[in-house]
Amino acid sequence: MSKNLLVRRAAVLGAGVMGAQIAAHLTNAGVDTVLFDLPAKEGDPNGIAAKAIANLAKLSPAPLATASLAERIVPANYDTGLELLRGCDLVIEAIAERMDWKQDLYKRIAPFVPDHAVLASNTSGLGIDALAGVLPEALRHRFCGVHFFNPPRYMHLAELIPAKTTEPAILAALESFLVTTLGKGVVIAKDTPNFIGNRIGVFSMLAAMHHTEQGKLGFDTVDALTGPAIGRPKSATYRTADVVGLDTMAHVIKTMADTLPDDPWHAYFQAPAWLQALVSKGALGQKAGAGFYTKRGKDILVLDLAAQDYRASNSDIDPDVAALLKERDPAKKFAALRASTHPQAQFLWNCFRDTFHYSAYHLADIADTARDVDLALRWGYGWSLGPFETWQAAGWKQVADWIAEDIVGGKAMSTAPLPDWVFDGRDGVHAPTGSFSPARNAMVPRSDNPVYARQRFPDPLLGEKASQGRTVFENDGVRMWVDEGDDIAVVGFKTKLHTVNDQVLSGLQEAVAIAERDFRGLVIWQPKEPFSAGADLAGALGLLQAGDVKGFEAMVAQFQATSQRIKYALVPVVAAVRGLALGGGCEFQMHAARTVFGLESYVGLVEAGVGLLPAGGGLKELAVRASDAAGPGGDVFAQLKTAFESVAMGKVSTSAFEAKALKLARDGDPVVFNAYELLHVARAHARALAEGGYRPPLPARRVQVAGDVGIATFKMMLVNMLEGRFISPHDYEIATRIATVLCGGEIDRGSLVDEDWLLRLEREHFVALAQMPKTQERIAHMLKTGKPLRN
Structure with a gap:
């Protein structure tokens, strides 16, 4: 096996929104790419893939760096095109999130995948070991998960998920290719449902939904509180759900419920009644023209649960809470949020507390280090600081005591205890020497993969500072x-x-x-x-x-x-x-x-x-x-x-x-x-x-x-x-x-x-x-x- 992953030609299996955009980004990067889908029932057998390629020009933001690149993508189908796989060095499967469909496809393509090629599944949460199980022995060591975030051209995060059988050298070579050729920020995740970004990111949205109900806040108020005011993207919570699609959101929540039966927060892994009602009405968010928000003329209206209708959106944060959020010292800000009796301040403290609690409890299962969690949330969800960085900036020991107090007082979403390492005298999980790994019980420096020698100033975590020369x-x-x-x-x-x-x-x-x-x-x-x-x-x-x-x-x-x-x-x-x-x-x-x-x-x-x-x-x-x-x-x-x-x-x-x-x-x-x-x-x-x-x-x-x-x-x-x-x-x-x-x-x-x-x-x-x-x-x-x- 070459130390480098030499990719002259790649194949993407599945011409849905995600597969087509991954093919587009490979083509942006100068990789000769074939896009596969099912054969069309009539006309050109490559029609489904060809239509997906033509549709790339209509998407916004544009997946192609220049529209003319679309004609470079080769359309193909699984009936007559599998011979094309023999010339590919990298095959990325991106079909629908169904274990049985993916496994059937693997059995079908295995004879055509060359001996040196890497096969990766772009799944957002299915088990990588389970997928690898159906592959022939010769292909298992060259298989892993790679989870691109949508839209793949713009989202920096790509999660790499090794199976037990993945050869380390192959994983390292694929990481180098993702980092330099495709421009990604790579985080290695463990093979657990939803991996890192979506496991914590979706939980933080579920926590926000739970506390929306508890605090009886409007969806627009929650979006005002959970957007730029706390260093998150403008789409905040409910606008993000509208963009993702409320049916997709409900599906992701159901997947968490099905695949994480032993999670101490399992009771919350269900779509709130109002989310289910919107889905059943077909109000699926942006793609349906209505979800939590809708547009009438030039006005953006928001759903009002009490009135069961849309009303004018009012995204004002209470002036007292807004003043708290402008406090520059994170320790003072968190102390003030926790002490305030205002429902908006209480909402924010509760959301932060439960996300910190969940992240710390699950760190050992889902990631090697706290760095992987923080970078995944920054690069995949657009947070300015990850959950552990936010906690550490606010004063690790004090916040840990407050969380423990809330758990005992029955205020937290779960009674699960914080792990012992949280209270071992530490001041945080990031330091100039590295980031904490529960499995190794040590501070672990950044990856020694040679590709990172090309980054004179990598994206810094709290407490890290590169020499300024x-x-x-x-x-x-x-x-x-x-x-x-x-x-x-x-x-x-x-x-x-x-x-x-x-x-x-x-x-x-x-x-x-x-x-x-x-x-x-x-x-x-x-x-x-x-x-x-x-x-x-x-x-x-x-x-x-x-x-x-x-x-x-x-x-x-x-x-x-x-x-x-x-x-x-x-x-x-x-x-x-x-x-x-x-x-x-x-x-x-x-x-x-x-x-x-x-x-x-x-x-x-x-x-x-x-x-x-x-x-x-x-x-x-x-x-x-x-x-x-x-x-x-x-x-x-x-x-x-x-x-x-x-x-x-x-x-x-x-x-x-x-x-x-x-x-x-x-x-x-x-x-x-x-x-x-x-x-x-x-x-x-x-x-x-x-x-x-x-x-x-x-x-x-x-x-x-x-x-x-x-x-x-x-x-x-x-x-x-x-x-x-x-x-x-x-x-x-x-x-x-x-x-x-x-x-x-x-x-x-x-x-x-x-x-x-x-x-x-x-x-x-x-x-x-x-x-x-x-x-x-x-x-x-x-x-x-x-x-x-x-x-």
Whole structure:
């Protein structure tokens, strides 16, 4: 067995919502993928799988990084297509959650699965050992469970569940593939029903449902309490249930009741009467148009149990409880919640207490360490802190005593005692040395699988802190640092949302100068998303309103100088982009020697939305690239069309691949699937460029432009849009100026200009737009509301 899992081709069995999306994400990652389902009763025998592939384009959020990838997925069926399995290195089964169906399928495919291939079941809770039981001996050591969370492209968590017969080397190789190729956060779970994420996550929802009834609270009030107010996603409890589907929710609860008869909380593993009533009425949540919530016109209504009808949703938290939740010290916050007599505060304490109790009681059965539980809830359910981290932050010993007191007082959902290790004098389960494992009765460090050496800053747990490196240079805008013994330095922005202000501009120029002097390369990377939300609009508006046009012009010139400094640095400057890279942030990466993108990179030159045009060298760079692509005497206009539409319409890519289609990224820029590996890959590219004897590009002195003919052609398109009222007169003004800069100004088509000519055009048109009242209204509106104004 190779140490690496070499996956040239993969198969996904089952073209339901989950199977089709797993196939989509494998294809995103460049894996040649076959999607199987039953043969269609009439027409093309691969029709069921083909229809599922076609449907991928309609799903939101999009499972495919770019719609054209759908045609790369091969549809197949179990009657005529099984021979295709012989060429597969990885087979993922994702059919319905029925043990008998899965086992029957395994018997059918076993003769076709090659001797080296790994077979995995994407089950959300069925027994992996039981599934392995029907496999031939030769396949058992290459079989395990892999549970992707929905939607698989976006949810970071993948649970890996070994069977007793799974070979450790195969599990480790599959883990590496999931982490690097598919970008997942992998947690190894024990073979128990619902594994880790859903076992604790669904229990926490059941606890919330139980305490909703006890506290007689509205569903909307509970969602207000269990969302961002406590570091959970906006969909909170009941909106999540609506999105998942109330029938699915009821099925999961029933599965818990059937498979966990000895669980001390078993009495609560039943759907409340009101949930059963909704399911029987067909009010299954979002897919049925009604569940706990429904939409009437533009209004969101919530189910009122007392009135047996929907009413206007009111998601207000009581002001006193809201004030408690704003307390920054978790110990004080939990003490206040427990002491308060307000039903909302009592509800929250009860939910936390019962989830802590359940997690501690079951830790030894479901996971090796507390780390696995906390990461599963963060990555699979979007919690900002896992249950053990929350408990530890609030004061381990005090909270443990309170839980014990509530158990004895009959207030907890179960009388099961907390395990002895909770009271062994510890202050928590996470420490710099590792996380607690009940089975080993020790603190266990993170996995030594070599794949994790690629994560310089893994997602930290409470109490963990990676070394931040040695500071080389710092001002109010940026910090430049390096790891001891490394020759590639890293610079990141310190501003809110990593916006670009004077300090960032001067800091970046200084960082490039230091890198040229003392290092072999420089990476622009932010420890947290976004890469950069663009220029500091508030500062710009201040200069304009004060009538300081000269100061404003100087700021623009400084912006352009910084971009040029990045482009012409004597050492490679590599941008490592994930999340938003808007406006100036996008322009910086366009000037880097190379950009390494995280898959989830949302890139755009969006200045038109605030009445401006890109003036940090972005339009200049698009004009230079169009000239290069057209070649001497070629059709520059044809190369500019996509770029013009991207900028004039302020388009933002929905993935790194789409950024390439919008001409905001270069075709050769690499895309990394795991955000925690981005820095590693960017440093490797900077080093490789340096090793290759890097020289910056020669100055672009002969840029062929589309000139007056190009401007006139773009204007014709714009006039039609203006007359059809698709754009406002001010939109027309902005877009015309964008076209003018991209085409090199009112000069003859095919004229040759240099970069300075294009940069001057950018500055002139930017400053002219900035002085217009409508533009200043747009900037002020964006600063106030965060939304663009169409005036």
